[in-house]
Amino acid sequence: MSIKVTMPALSPTMEEGTLAKWHVKEGDTISSGDVIAEIETDKATMEVEAADDGTVAKIVVPEGTENVKVNEVIALLAGEGEDTDSVSEEKPEASAPQPAEDADEDADEEETSGEDEKAPAPPAVKVASDPELPEGTEFEEQTVREALRDAMAEEMRRDERVFVMGEEVAQYEGAYKVTQGLLAEFGDRRVVDTPITEHGFAGLGVGAAMAGLRPIVEFMTFNFAMQAMDHLINSAAKTRYMSGGQMSCPIVFRGPNGPAARVGAQHSQDYASWYSHIPGLIVIAPYSAADAKGLLKAAIRDPNPIIFLENEVLYGKSFDVPQLDDYTLPIGKARVMKQGSDVTLVSYSHGITYCLDAMAKLEEEGIDAELIDLRTIRPLDIDTVIESVKKTNRVVTVDETWPHCGVGAEIAAQVQAKAFDYLDAPILRVTQKDVPMPYAANLEKLALPSADEVIEAVKTVCYR
Amino acid sequence: MATRSRSSATSRKKPSGKSSTAKSSTAKRSTAGKTPARRKSASGGKSASKSSPAGFDKDEDLKAYRDMLLIRRFEEKAGQMYGMGLIGGFCHLYIGQEAVVIGMQGAIEDGDQVVTGYRDHGHMLATGMDPKGVMAELTGREGGYSKGKGGSMHMFSVEKNFYGGHGIVGAPVPIGTGLAFSNQYNRTDRVCLTYFGDGAANQGQVYESFNMAELWQLPVVYVIENNQYAMGTSVARASAQTDLSKRGTSFNIPGEQVDGMDVRAVREAGRKAVEWCRAGKGPYLLEMMTYRYRGHSMSDPAKYRAKEEVNKMRSEHDPIEQVRKRLIEQHKLSEDELKSIDKDIKKTVNEAAEFAQSSPEPDPSELWTDVVELSEGA
Structure with missing residues (x-):
């Protein structure tokens, strides 16, 4: 069986081109990787490299031929031990190359699949309701700030893989004092002050999450997360899908979001709609301290990348928080x-x-x-x-x-x-x-x- | 796997009164102070002029030959299949750079991690990922590593510690630094190889990563694959400092240039760098002087460089030919023996190509899977 050399496509949109030049002639011996021809498209001239070793038995399409269709046989090679004469007798049309046929079929299939096949409906998502509080549950008045801190501390006690990183989270105890006391309890292995380098530490957090840790990455405010946007969207949100479910990125990005007071244009923005646009992300934005606690705890345990939007104005507001050992709330429930x-x-x-x-x-x-x-x-x-x-x-x-x-x-x-x-x-x-x-x-x-x-x-x- | 208790787990931060940072930086300076090997200004590309690296024995050369040839033939086949319309979108071939990943893979151990950018087929094969699964991902089929949902630039293997496969230039650098962070956090002695190109070396996030890696003494080897062109822009047209091994200097990260066309030189430099990281001394930077024979992607005619430049690299520095020559001249392998290896590799690649065409397209229901992992929430 001869080896067919076919007209290559140089881009997904190319359908035909000009066979501008042959660099080999019948009888030449070629090896895989040799430049054997040049073809021209409307965009560029490109070299064609041989993908097989052999002897050129027949040049089927002479140089200078225009409108050569992609996948048309342009030459025949005789493999080792084959007779070039017998190969050159073969009729390329009659024995159109197997892969080319496949490609054509595929192309057809794709076209039909585009027209006929409807996208299946998205799966229905069932979310549990809030858990019933046991009878006699006591409530303590807490600020949102304290509730968030408690949520992190509880999850860090529960799971060694959980750590907090961000600007001023450790020694300074948080620019908004949300991480107060965490360094003292967990030490600097698990409460990590970063340089002012959002793009870098967001990406670092993503890598750590892919390796199986459970990072909580604090942005001093979500305004600064703009610098890290690529990692939130391209690296964190899409990993599970791009890996066919093989790799996940369980990470929580949290910090204050939305307008504060008198801080001007670059520090006053609600990013909820930005992140909510992205499949693969989960976006949480609680109001009360109890919800902040229950949802942050759930977020830290969740296997997905989570954007947890807090609010500076609400940090100091007090609410009743149920005093339970393990108060978590369902994500995705209004x-x-x-x-x-x-x-x-x-x-x-x-x-x-x-x-x-x-x-x-x-x-x-x-x-x-x-x-x-x-x-x-x-x-x-x-x-x-x-x-x-x-x-x-x-x-x-x-x-x-x-x-x-x-x-x-x-x-x-x-x-x-x-x-x-x-x-x-x-x-x-x-x-x-x-x-x-x-x-x-x-x-x-x-x-x-x-x-x-x-x-x-x-x-x-x-x-x- | 040995778990070494790392004293530097605490030296990541600077606890008051501890002198661990001072200690390690002294150790570093002795190396960092060394002038990196200067590059020869050979026309058609630069190559590091180092004293020749320790030779490979016959088995090592045989393995290097097989491993590099697999990548070469795989990529040629991918190029061919792209030409037939079986592979879509972007397809960045690794041809010419094979010695870099094969040399570096020889320098690490099981459990060490690898992460890279979009020219990633070679890395995946080097880590031992199945050529069938890689090729089937290129054709967008169910049997691909990402079930056809990732494509050429987006593949992962938890089993082989391959963390992608990233399509955004520069993005793998902080991710690899994070993988190294996890090694330190978990108190293992694993090392992460973080590959990026000469183009990515100009991204800001690279330097944000360098800073944290050295500050916290993270076990990451940064491998710059300098193939001399960021798409169509040569290093000289894009970089104020073209000696990329110096890019870690202001962070006190030791760096050196390596002849990336010589698998022996790569492995030797790689072992040194990996050992440095494993010993808890922080990151290390290797600039691999290499070359890609093909265009940036399949649709790049590569008009920005002279044909002679490419031909010179291919004829004088080809990483596979170098080993092939040694196998014949030093290790006395016969042409027949080499032919039988070539045949084996070809068979493997053809099987991969066949699988990649016979594996079905993903089921339409896969459209909605793997977006998020649904959980009960509470």
């Missing part, structure tokens, strides 16, 4: 914070404060709002929202992302697709205004969402 019948408010993190303020006033005016704290932004617990919409028929979203492609936009899209017939009014969004955060106190106030804006939106959808 909480109905208050039942109501007239309108559904959907919010998370600091957005909740605007809602609570607004709801107090709305109640005075006889409007009974239901408040949903998403807690996890990805995966989004849209079912809980839909259930509520079926009851209230009205939705207002409240968050500190910008409106364009923000979290509210996603909720609006999903609600109209899944509960269109239940809606009695357009879905409205209360967001950060579509401008970089101004510094001036009055402008900053105007740029942020407010309880008044929530009230106005609620009245609009209630036609009041």
Whole structure:
């Protein structure tokens, strides 16, 4: 059997080209790797290397031929011990090369698969409800800051693989004092101060996670995580998929997110929608101290890369936290914070404060709002929202992302697709205004969402 | 696997009153102070001029020959299959650089880790990954290492300690540094080989990694594969300091240039570097002077360099020919014996190619798997 040399493709889009030049003639002996011809495409001239050893028995396509189709036989080689004469008698057309046929079939299949085959439906995700608290559970008032610290400390006691790294997390005890006391308890092997080098230590954390450790990487604020974005998305989020499930990246990136107070444009941004865009990431943004604790503990145990968005303004706020040995919450489950019948408010993190303020006033005016704290932004617990919409028929979203492609936009899209017939009014969004955060106190106030804006939106959808 | 209790696990940070950092940096300076071997300015590429490395015995040369030839033939076949439309997208061939991964692999032990960028087929074969699984990933088939979902640039093997396969230039450097961090954290004496190219050597994250690696004395060998062109840009056009072995100097990371076309030189330098890391002295930098024969990717006509330059490297410095010559002249192997090796390799590669075409495309249901691992949450 002769060896067929076929017209190569030089890019996935090339279909044909010109066989510009032969570097060999019939009777020449060639080895694998030798340049035997040159071909031209509209983009470039490229050399063709032999992939086999042998003697050129027949040049099928002479040089200068244009529009030679990819995979057409251009020459025949006689292998070792073969007679070049008999090979040159073979009819290349009749014995079209096996791989080329395969390739054609594949190409056809792909084309048909593109047209005929529908993408299968995504798997349904079932998330457990919050665990019932045992009777007689005691509560302690704790700040969000303390709850987060306790969550980390408990998980570090539980699992030797868990460690914390970031800027000022150890000796300084956290720029926002979230890691207070951790160095004293766990030492500098497990509480690691890094240089100011977000891109580097985020990538380092990813490597450590791939090796089986459970890093908690603190960003002093998520504004600085922009420097590390490539590792969060390309290295952490995609590893499981790209490896066919072979390798995972169990890591928690956490830190304050969203506008603080008077820190200007580069330090005031809610990144929830950015990270929520990425398949492979889980995005959590709690409001209360109890949720912060239960969800951070769950996040540290979770086998996936997690973006855990905290909020500077909420750090010092106190809440009742159940005093249980091991309080964890399900990731991906929204909480109905208050039942109501007239309108559904959907919010998370600091957005909740605007809602609570607004709801107090709305109640005075006889409007009974239901408040949903998403807690996890990805995966989004849209079912809980839909259930509520079926009851209230009205939705207002409240968050500190910008409106364009923000979290509210996603909720609006999903609600109209899944509960269109239940809606009695357009879905409205209360967001950060579509401008970089101004510094001036009055402008900053105007740029942020407010309880008044929530009230106005609620009245609009209630036609009041 | 020996677990050595590392005193430097605590020297990572600077505990007050400890002198461990001072100690190790003294040890380092004696090497770091040495001028790295100067490169000859041979036309058509630079090669480190070192005194010749310790020779390989017959078995070592035979193994190097087989291992490098496997990569060469595999890549040629991949190129051919790309030409037939069986492999899509980007395909970066390793032809010409074989001595680097084979030499370095000979310098490490089981359990040591390897991570690299997108020109990664050679690394995978060197770590012992199955050519069938690699080729089937190139064709996007179910039998591929990533079930066809990764492609040429994205393959991993937990079993062989191969951590990818990364498509973003420079990204493997902090990841490899993190793998080394885990070795220190777990108090093992494992070492991580972190490969990147002369192009990646200009990325900022490389220096962020160098800083942390030396600061914390992490066991990582940085292997710069200087094949002299970052896509189409020569080192001289992109780098203020073209001696890349000096790139760790300001972090006190010792570095040297190595003739990356000579598998013996690579292994010798690799052993020294790995030993350095295993002894807890921190990172080490090796600049492998190497050359890729093919374009940056399959669709690169490589017009930025003279044909003579390529031909000179191929005819005078080819890593496989060097070993082949030794096998014939020093180890007295017959042409027939070599032919039988060639035949074996060809068979392996053909089987891989066949498997890569007969393995089915992944089931459509695979579209949704492996995005996140679903868990109960609580």
